[in-house]
Amino acid sequence: MNRTRTLSGAAALAAVAVVGLSACSSSGGKPTETAAGGGGGAVANTPKMTVAMITHAAPGDTFWDQVRKGAEDAAAKDNVTLQYTADPDGAKQATLVKQAVDKKVDGIAVTLAKPDAMKSDVEAALKAGVPVVALNGGLEDWKAMGVLAYFGQDEKIAGEAAGEQLTKDGAKKTLCVIQEQGHVGLEARCAGTAEKFPATEKIYVKGTDMTNVQSTITAKLQQDKTIDRVLTLGAPFAMTALKSVSEAGSAAKVVTFDLNTEAKAAIKDGKIEWAVDQQPYVQGYMAVDSLWLNVQKGASIGGGQAVLTGPAFVTKANVDKLK
Structure with a gap:
C-alpha cells in the first residue's frame, strides 16, 4: 500500500496562504534579522x-534557503522580527537555543535532528515561558x-515511499548515501527505504x-x-552523485x-x-506563523499531532508545477 502523505490540517491552510516556493536567501552565518513588511501584502x-x-x-x-524563505x-x-541562526553541531545548536532565551525572544522554532543534544536547552526554554x-x-x-x-x-x-517507488521502477540494488552521522532523520529515511526495498546498502559521507x-x-x-540506483538524502548530494556516476x-x-x-x-x-519533497517552505512558514498564532491569539496548531508536509514525489511529469 502506498503510504505517501499530502499536506494535512494547518499545513494545508498554509499552502493556501503562501505564494511561491522559490528560495532566495542564504543559510548559516551570523544571526540575521528580517523586518516585517517584506512580503508585499497586508501586515x-x-x-x-x-x-x-x-x-x-x-x-x-x-535546502535550508527554502525553509528560511518560508x-x-x-x-x-x-509583524515578526525573525532571527535566523544555524549550526550542524548538536551541542552548538543547543547553545543557540540558550542564547535566544537569554535575548528574551517571544518564540523559538527549532529543528531537533539531534534530540539528545537539544533536550535540556529546549526544556529550559519552555520552563522560562518561551513557546x-x-x-x-x-x-x-x-x-x-x-x-x-x-x-x-x-x-x-x-x-x-521511496522504497516502494524503487520497487516499482524495477531497481536491483540501491546505495543510500547518508551525509551526516548521528542524524536520526537521515537514518530513518534509509531504514524506511530498506524496509520496502531490502536490496539497499548504506554508505556514510562527509x-x-x-x-x-x-x-x-x-x-x-x-x-x-x-548498484543501479544512488539514493541521496539531500539535493546538493544528488548533483554530486551525478558526477560520481559519470x-x-x-x-x-x-x-x-x-x-533545490x-x-x-x-x-x-x-x-x-x-525526488521525495517534504515542502520545506511550508515547514518554515508554518513554524513562524504558529508561534504568532500562539503568542498573539492564544491558538494552538495540530491538536497534539504532527503536521505532515510530505512526502510528495516530484518527477519530470510534474516538476514544472513547482514555483
Whole structure:
C-alpha cells in the first residue's frame, strides 16, 4: 500500500496562504534579522514580536534557503522580527537555543535532528515561558520535550515511499548515501527505504566536504557494479552523485530526497529520476506563523499531532508545477 502523505490540517491552510516556493536567501552565518513588511501584502497589526529560528543547517546547504524563505514570508506577514541562526553541531545548536532565551525572544522554532543534544536547552526554554515549536527533525521526540507543535515529514514513512517507488521502477540494488552521522532523520529515511526495498546498502559521507562525497560514492560504484540506483538524502548530494556516476563509468540512476533549483532542473532534464519533497517552505512558514498564532491569539496548531508536509514525489511529469 502506498503510504505517501499530502499536506494535512494547518499545513494545508498554509499552502493556501503562501505564494511561491522559490528560495532566495542564504543559510548559516551570523544571526540575521528580517523586518516585517517584506512580503508585499497586508501586515498584521498585532504588537511586534521576535522569533528565533535555529536549524542544524550546514553552510552552503541550499535546502535550508527554502525553509528560511518560508519563515521570512510568514514573519513579514505577522509583524515578526525573525532571527535566523544555524549550526550542524548538536551541542552548538543547543547553545543557540540558550542564547535566544537569554535575548528574551517571544518564540523559538527549532529543528531537533539531534534530540539528545537539544533536550535540556529546549526544556529550559519552555520552563522560562518561551513557546517552542519544532520543524524538519525530531518527529519522535518533540512531544516528550513538551514542544507545542511539529511541522515536517515522517522520515520513516518517506523512506518507505521511496522504497516502494524503487520497487516499482524495477531497481536491483540501491546505495543510500547518508551525509551526516548521528542524524536520526537521515537514518530513518534509509531504514524506511530498506524496509520496502531490502536490496539497499548504506554508505556514510562527509556532507560538509563535497570532494569527499564525490570520491566516496565514486569508489563504491567502481567496487560494486550491481548498484543501479544512488539514493541521496539531500539535493546538493544528488548533483554530486551525478558526477560520481559519470566518473565511475556506472549506469546507475540518481534519485533523491529534497529539492533545490539545480535538482529541479536536473529532474526536468531527465538526469535525476525523481525526488521525495517534504515542502520545506511550508515547514518554515508554518513554524513562524504558529508561534504568532500562539503568542498573539492564544491558538494552538495540530491538536497534539504532527503536521505532515510530505512526502510528495516530484518527477519530470510534474516538476514544472513547482514555483
